[in-house]
Every structure is written in structure tokens, then in C-alpha cells.
Amino acid sequence: MGYKMTTRTVCLIGFLLASTTASAQPSGHKVANLEIKILSTMLADEGFGEWGFAALVEVDGRRILFDTGANEDTVQRNLKVMGLDLSDVEMVILSHNHADHTTGLLTLRRQFAAKTPRALSKVYAGTGILWPRITPSGQFDDRVARIKRDFEATGGSFIDVAKPIEILPGVWLTGPVPRIHPERNWSNVGKVRTAAGDVEDTVPEDMTLVFQTDKGLVYLFGCGHAGVINTLAHARMTIDPSPVKAVIGGLHLFAASDQHLAWTAAQLKSFGVQQLVGAHCTGIESVYRIRDLVGLTRDTCMVGAVGASYSLTKGITAGRIAK
Numbered sequence: 001m002g003y004k005m006t007t008r009t010v011c012l013i014g015f016l017l018a019s020t021t022a023s024a025q026p027s028g029h030k031v032a033n034l035e036i037k038i039l040s041t042m043l044a045d046e047g048f049g050e051w052g053f054a055a056l057v058e059v060d061g062r063r064i065l066f067d068t069g070a071n072e073d074t075v076q077r078n079l080k081v082m083g084l085d086l087s088d089v090e091m092v093i094l095s096h097n098h099a100d101h102t103t104g105l106l107t108l109r110r111q112f113a114a115k116t117p118r119a120l121s122k123v124y125a126g127t128g129i130l131w132p133r134i135t136p137s138g139q140f141d142d143r144v145a146r147i148k149r150d151f152e153a154t155g156g157s158f159i160d161v162a163k164p165i166e167i168l169p170g171v172w173l174t175g176p177v178p179r180i181h182p183e184r185n186w187s188n189v190g191k192v193r194t195a196a197g198d199v200e201d202t203v204p205e206d207m208t209l210v211f212q213t214d215k216g217l218v219y220l221f222g223c224g225h226a227g228v229i230n231t232l233a234h235a236r237m238t239i240d241p242s243p244v245k246a247v248i249g250g251l252h253l254f255a256a257s258d259q260h261l262a263w264t265a266a267q268l269k270s271f272g273v274q275q276l277v278g279a280h281c282t283g284i285e286s287v288y289r290i291r292d293l294v295g296l297t298r299d300t301c302m303v304g305a306v307g308a309s310y311s312l313t314k315g316i317t318a319g320r321i322a323k
């Protein structure tokens with residue numbers, strides 16, 4: 001007997017769809033297994049280094065690619081060196097628009113989609129990533145919009161993240177972060193074209209991945225342009241008020257003044273940060289300053305290298321060069 005759609009079933013389906021898409025209710029789930037492996041950063045003793053960032057996340061049996069590196073093939077080559085395959089990874093996060101986080105996307109999508117069409121097919125990006133940039137010399141730059149067009153031509157899609165969303169149980173994206181503290185952790189002096197006109201490019205789309213665990217929150221940052229403290233404060237208000245277990249990734253503090261580093265470290269301490277892997281634009285000197293100021297140790301705070309990893313149960317496994 002064929003299935004007949006009645007008005008009632010249509011209404012029911014409509015209701016189910018509405019409640020799924022609204023997904024306003026947090027799952028309350030605490031992540032039990034979490035591994036983060038760095039695939040692109042400056043320091044490398046396995047694979048190739050570059051001024052860029054990418055990491056592979058494995059969380060409760062699901063995998064996510066976070067950022068895609070600065071050169072078209074760095075992450076691709078590092079995956080080969082590490083013997084890793086991304087065929088079963090569907091979700092990609094782009095933390096922000098900068099080329100050192102977005103350039104590897106199309107190479108990786110094309111490589112893995114050739115055999116597995118769903119591989120790397122869903123890109124999550126904060127509102128503003130597609131807004132054109134105006135360089136300091138006045139050049140119009142819509143690079144990410146062009147990447148999106150090419151990406152969609154492969155059958156993939158971009159998902160706009162305007163506010164905190166739970167993408168997997170206990171795994172959140174902050175979406176764009178209000179700048180309540182004047183951290184100004186970015187270098188560019190260009191402009192961004194918004195509905196309100198051309199304004200200073202504060203990297204408005206910059207967002208961070210947050211994991212809820214029963215040991216506290218774990219954060220994975222791309223460049224931290226919104227400010228690491230602004231981001232922790234926003235997530236505490238909107239996602240989970242728990243203390244911070246670990247901060248991993250790029251915090252854009254390499255050129256920070258002593259005063260700004262001292263303030264940042266004091267704030268990190270007040271959030272209860274227990275572990276820190278400062279990769280990419282955090283800056284080597286800044287990582288060690290923060291280690292001292294927060295009171296962390298050689299085992300709990302280090303510079304992230306390609307191949308270094310963070311595990312919720314085993315802690316930080318540094319690259320040989322960063323031990």
C-alpha cells in the first residue's frame with residue numbers, strides 16, 4: 001500500500017523540521033573523547049611548516065577539519081607524511097577569511113571528494129567571511145567569495161554561522177564574537193565592505209570551536225583575532241559558564257606588548273586555564289611569557305608544532321622540537 005500524505009502528516013513534518021532547524025535546546029552532552037592534531041603551523045619537525053594553521057579534530061568518534069593552511073598543498077602533504085586520510089570527514093570550519101587559513105580548502109575538497117563525494121563538503125564560516133575586503137592600497141578583494149563559488153561547483157556548501165551553534169553534541173562554534181575588551185589582536189589595516197559601508201577590518205567573522213567536557217571547556221582557535229579573552233567571555237555567557245580546561249591554536253599575540261601579554265595572562269588565569277598549546281600566530285616568546293605568568297609548566301604549556309596533539313585524557317604531546 002502506497003503512503004498517502006495527509007494534511008496532518010504535512011503539518012507534523014513541518015513541525016519536526018521547524019524544531020530541528022531551530023535546535024535551540026543545547027544537548028547538555030559532555031564530550032568524553034577528544035583529540036586535536038595540528039596539521040599546519042610555523043614550526044615543524046614532521047612534515048612542512050608554514051605561516052598558517054589547520055588542525056584535525058576527533059571528537060567522540062566524529063572528525064572535523066579546522067582551517068586548511070596557507071598554501072594550496074601544505075595540509076595535503078602533511079596528511080601524507082602522517083598517514084592520515086580525510087575521506088570520512090564531512091565538516092570543515094573556517095575560523096576567518098585570511099588566506100593562511102583558507103587556501104588549502106579547494107585542494108583538499110577535490111582530493112577527497114574524488115572518491116567520497118561527502119568528504120569535506122560542509123563548510124561552517126562566521127557571518128562576514130564573504131564580505132569583500134579593501135586592502136591598504138585600495139584593492140578590492142573578494143577571495144573567499146570566489147573560493148565559495150569554486151567550492152559549490154564541487155557540490156559542497158557553505159553554512160553561515162551568525163551566533164553560537166552546537167554542531168555536534170557538546171561541540172560549539174561561537175560565531176562572531178562581541179569585542180567587549182579592546183584586544184585588537186590583528187595586524188591588517190585594511191577595510192571590510194559591510195552594509196554600513198567600508199569600515200576598519202576587525203575580522204568580524206572570527207570564531208572559535210568550543211568543546212564541553214566534564215573537565216571544563218576546551219577551545220580551538222584559528223588566529224584569535226576577536227581576542228582570546230573576548231572569545232572566552234562570550235562563550236562563558238552564551239555557551240557554558242564552566243572553567244577553561246585548555247586553549248589550543250593561534251592567539252595572534254606574537255607582536256603583543258609586555259603590558260598586553262600580562263593582561264591576557266591574568267585574564268587566562270582568572271578563567272582557570274590549565275593547558276595551553278600556542279601555535280601559529282601566538283608567537284614563541286608570548287607562549288613562554290604566558291606560561292610563566294599563568295603558572296603553567298613544561299608539560300601543560302608549549303609551542304604547537306606540525307604533528308603535535310592534544311588529548312583530553314593524555315594532555316599535550318609536543319613536537320620533538322617544542323618539548
Ligand SMILES: [Zn+2]
Binds near residue numbers: 098
Ligand atoms: Zn588571521
Ligand SMILES: [Zn+2]
Binds near residue numbers: 053101222223280281
Ligand atoms: Zn593566521
